[in-house]
Amino acid sequence: MGIETYLEKTPFLPYLDWIVNWGRKYSIWPVTFGLACCALEMIVTSSATWDISRFGSEVFRPSPRQADLMIVAGTLTKKMAPMVKRIYEQMPEPKWVIAYGACACSGGVFKTYSVVQGVDKILPVDFYVPGCPPRPETLLTALVQLQKKIQNETLADRKNVRMALETEE
Amino acid sequence: MAEINIAVKKVQEKFPASVLEMKTFRDEVNVTVQRKDIFEICKFLYSDPDLQYQMLADLCGVDYFPQAPRFEVVYLLYSFKNNHRLRVKIKVGEGESVLSVESIWKAADWLEREAYDLFGISFANHPDLRRILLWDGYEGHPLRKDFPVEGPDFDKPFIPEV
Helix, strand or coil: CCCHHHHCCCCCHHHHHHHHHHHHHCCCCEECCCCCCHHHHHHHHCCCCCCHHHHCCCCCECCHHHCCEEEEECCCECCCHHHHHHHHHHCCCCCEEEEECHHHHHCCCCCCCCECCCHHHCCCCCEEECCCCCCHHHHHHHHHHHHHHHHCCCHHHHHHHHHHHHHHC | CCCCHHHHHHHHHHCCCCEEEEEEECCEEEEEECHHHHHHHHHHHHHCCCCCCCEEEEEEEEECCCCCCCEEEEEEEEECCCCEEEEEEEEECCCCEEECCCCCCCCHHHHHHHHHHHHCCEEECCCCCCCCCCCCCCCCCCCCCCCCCCCCCCCCCCCCCC
């Protein structure tokens, strides 16, 4: 158990929340990971024109163990789904997911036997970014929205997440 | 035009009972032959000094579902020597197997695996006949006309095995 167990009943928790969340929200590191054409829009978001590093997220991590955010960019096929789920499970808590593009949101035009009809069928998704493919600005919008969401989180909720994970095993 | 027909003519001379149909459409020569002779005919087309169809450009399956011999396997051949192309077709019924041409053209290895994966046409004497695009343990052959495009288990929840 973490520090939140001891601070939960005290008036210090909101201050700790604020500081921790402030640190978290400006250093969201995504996983280097793209599935289809939407990945190119995600890549170009990190280029000089859109410059994702303005929001502290330029450090695309090749290892899921060092990442906080999974941007599922592209069509998720059923053959690929076990690997994506595995990458997600390798990421340490706290972690967030952005479904980027129509295929990741809902399967898009591919209502077929081989495509997962939205990554929310296998992962908990925080933000959906529609479009085929979406503009890089929409990814930045999702990132800013995610920062707002992170700022409003509390460590007390995270304790519940951790307990759920521990009882699962 | 007349030169391309040399291939058909030679095949007809060598395998008189085998050539079922010969059709030319927009300078493309199509030959339909008997299923059991396909290996011998391919070997002949490959090795005959005047023909030398040494490249298998493509091998694919077709499903004409309500018809009686249900499938068709199409071989697209190319001769470097003559700069000629030839399309050889065979009719295959459900459950029947075709002799593999992998020992003639190495390219046929994955192409036959693809036809097996998506149509369920089995190729005899193939060294490694397993699915190539879909994952192991998948049931059904999706490019068949009677396969539902969303898949048979579309309504059920999808749980990946990690």
